[in-house]
Amino acid sequence: MPEDLSALKPLYSLMFRMGSTLDLQHELSALVEELRKALSPFAIAVFMYDDQRENLLLEVQEGLPISHKLELPVGKDPLEWVRHKLGGMPTFGIPIVAEGQLLGSVIISTPISEPQLSAQLWLGQVMVNYAAPVLLNLRRYKELEKLVERRTEELRRRNELLKTLNRIGQTISSMLNENELIEYLGREIGSLLDPSNLSISLYRPETQEVEVVFYLDDGLRQEGFKFPFGKGLMSYVIKAKKPLLTSDYLLECRKLGVEPIGKPARSWLGVPIMSKGEVLGCISVWHYIKPDAFSQMDLEMLFSLASQTAIALENARLYEDAHRKAMEFSMLYEIGLATASTLDLEKLLTTLYEEISKVFNISTFYIGLLDESGRNVHLPLLADKGKRLPSMTLPLKEAGLGGWVIKTGQSLLIRDTLKEMDSLPVKPVQLGEIPHAWIGVPLKIRRQVLGVISIQNYAPHSFNEHHLKLLEAVANQAAIAIENARLFKKLKGEA
Amino acid sequence: MGKPKLLVGTADEHLRSLVFKALGERFNIEATDDGTHLLEMARSHHPALIIIDLFIRKLDGLQLCYILKSNGETKSIPIIAVSNLLAKDHALQAGANFFLSSPFKTKQLVEAVEKLTRL
Numbered sequence: 001m002p003e004d005l006s007a008l009k010p011l012y013s014l015m016f017r018m019g020s021t022l023d024l025q026h027e028l029s030a031l032v033e034e035l036r037k038a039l040s041p042f043a044i045a046v047f048m049y050d051d052q053r054e055n056l057l058l059e060v061q062e063g064l065p066i067s068h069k070l071e072l073p074v075g076k077d078p079l080e081w082v083r084h085k086l087g088g089m090p091t092f093g094i095p096i097v098a099e100g101q102l103l104g105s106v107i108i109s110t111p112i113s114e115p116q117l118s119a120q121l122w123l124g125q126v127m128v129n130y131a132a133p134v135l136l137n138l139r140r141y142k143e144l145e146k147l148v149e150r151r152t153e154e155l156r157r158r159n160e161l162l163k164t165l166n167r168i169g170q171t172i173s174s175m176l177n178e179n180e181l182i183e184y185l186g187r188e189i190g191s192l193l194d195p196s197n198l199s200i201s202l203y204r205p206e207t208q209e210v211e212v213v214f215y216l217d218d219g220l221r222q223e224g225f226k227f228p229f230g231k232g233l234m235s236y237v238i239k240a241k242k243p244l245l246t247s248d249y250l251l252e253c254r255k256l257g258v259e260p261i262g263k264p265a266r267s268w269l270g271v272p273i274m275s276k277g278e279v280l281g282c283i284s285v286w287h288y289i290k291p292d293a294f295s296q297m298d299l300e301m302l303f304s305l306a307s308q309t310a311i312a313l314e315n316a317r318l319y320e321d322a323h324r325k326a327m328e329f330s331m332l333y334e335i336g337l338a339t340a341s342t343l344d345l346e347k348l349l350t351t352l353y354e355e356i357s358k359v360f361n362i363s364t365f366y367i368g369l370l371d372e373s374g375r376n377v378h379l380p381l382l383a384d385k386g387k388r389l390p391s392m393t394l395p396l397k398e399a400g401l402g403g404w405v406i407k408t409g410q411s412l413l414i415r416d417t418l419k420e421m422d423s424l425p426v427k428p429v430q431l432g433e434i435p436h437a438w439i440g441v442p443l444k445i446r447r448q449v450l451g452v453i454s455i456q457n458y459a460p461h462s463f464n465e466h467h468l469k470l471l472e473a474v475a476n477q478a479a480i481a482i483e484n485a486r487l488f489k490k491l492k493g494e495a
Numbered sequence: 496m497g498k499p500k501l502l503v504g505t506a507d508e509h510l511r512s513l514v515f516k517a518l519g520e521r522f523n524i525e526a527t528d529d530g531t532h533l534l535e536m537a538r539s540h541h542p543a544l545i546i547i548d549l550f551i552r553k554l555d556g557l558q559l560c561y562i563l564k565s566n567g568e569t570k571s572i573p574i575i576a577v578s579n580l581l582a583k584d585h586a587l588q589a590g591a592n593f594f595l596s597s598p599f600k601t602k603q604l605v606e607a608v609e610k611l612t613r614l
Binding site: 049052053054056073074075077079080092093094095097100101102105121125 | 505506507508528530549550551552553554555556557558561578579580581582585589
């Protein structure tokens with residue numbers, strides 16, 4: 001300690017100057033200025049750790065031959081750097097320490113030598129030690145300021161999200177068409193999360209598939225597709241009935257024992273679309289490069305949206321179901337009317353075809369009637385993809401699946417011709433493209449089989465038991481009318 | 496029995512190679528430039544000695560000294576703090592057993608290590 005207390009004057013001056021602002025540069029400049037007055041150095045430089053403590057930033061300097069800002073990675077010695085810049089002049093470093101933390105260092109290059117040097121450096125240390133808590137408080141204030149900014153931004157974003165979620169919820173609750181609903185959701189999720197990659201998928205338990213009905217990849221809308229249930233993290237989310245957020249798609253797949261699908265993403269977020277404990281599908285977003293593209297808040301938001309989607313999907317499906325039932329009743333009514341009011345076979349068959357087409361999703365349709373010999377099947381009405389084709393006659397034994405229905409008097413439902421080929425009772429007659437879904441029901445009066453009505457679709461799984469029962473009801477009505485019309489035609493011919 | 500372990504926490508290549516050269520034959524040396532990593536290593540490796548540069552990534556050398564000396568598992572491990580700053584008082588106050596002001600001679604380092612480890 002210097003014996004002459006007047007040597008402490010710079011410290012006294014520093015105490016007046018420091019701690020009056022919240023500006024780091026201002027406070028450091030005051031420190032440097034007072035150190036210069038006290039020590040008359042060649043140069044002074046103040047290096048501070050950055051927020052992540054990866055680099056040392058040259059915040060303030062005097063006397064160094066540089067004009068730009070400098071950042072030294074930890075490991076590059078600031079003292080050596082200053083000494084080198086000044087051509088090897090004697091240089092000393094004073095640590096800036098507060099509350100046991102090293103905040104940075106003050107590097108001083110001075111022409112003074114012993115015995116004055118020790119006293120000068122002692123004074124420098126006292127001044128830096130005085131400044132250190134002020135600088136620590138400033139750093140804490142800046143960190144707090146950043147935290148407040150971040151929290152405010154989070155709150156603002158959450159508020160915006162809630163507003164948007166509310167708007168989407170209101171809109172989708174009034175949508176009764178599944179396709180429209182999916183399209184709307186796809187667009188709106190984009191406004192919430194700004195994802196370049198998004199999929200909305202529906203779980204199809206009947207085929208054990210996941211159908212991607214909305215697909216956005218690298219910002220571009222792509223065709224939907226299907227994949228076997230069990231593959232990819234979407235399947236996992238559907239099976240586990242819980243959301244999943246990961247920063248590494250492939251690693252997560254390995255961890256969960258799931259086979260990955262598609263181009264591997266980096267971060268991935270998926271939430272189940274659940275209604276009454278049943279999973280209807282999955283909404284997923286992903287990023288190919290960023291490992292932390294999505295937050296817990298994004299997960300909560302997407303999960304909330306998926307819950308609203310589930311209710312809307314249920315509503316749409318209930319509406320579609322009710323609409324379908326109404327169409328079916330209407331069809332049966334119209335066919336009932338036609339069968340009761342006409343004896344014209346051609347008119348009757350045409351009405352049957354038209355009404356059935358309104359209710360069933362069909363690619364191909366035919367009505368086959370046994371001729372009087374019972375050996376041939378005449379097809380007076382045959383239509384494919386909406387076009388009537390010329391009638392034709394086939395020997396019963398070559399009439400394929402329709403022939404089998406006539407011979408046995410039993411109905412037949414085939415969900416996927418190709419997959420069930422080995423278990424079919426007879427080989428189908430192939431006239432062109434093979435329809436994957438096939439239904440044939442006999443036209444019967446008591447035990448006598450008059451013929452067959454067959455509906456077909458090129459897409460597998462287009463029909464189920466419900467469709468079979470409905471077509472059987474149609475056939476029951478139609479069989480009597482067809483028989484009456486044929487008898488009337490025969491009588492007319494005889495007369 | 497294998498060689499005793501020695502940890503070095505520094506981002507300075509020169510200091511790292513100097514330690515390896517001076518003590519590599521007598522110690523099994525591991526080095527890191529990351530303060531949080533050094534803490535984990537100290538807990539899991541139970542080294543005979545730790546050499547800490549005051550400027551190190553993520554956690555500084557003074558904080559490291561304080562944490563190591565406050566923890567029951569690591570408080571008995573001798574620490575040599577190294578710096579070219581006038582930081583001897585700060586380092587000893589934080590818990591370092593010895594302060595080595597750089598630049599130093601290899602002999603000074605070896606003597607300090609021998610004194611603290613009795614090896």
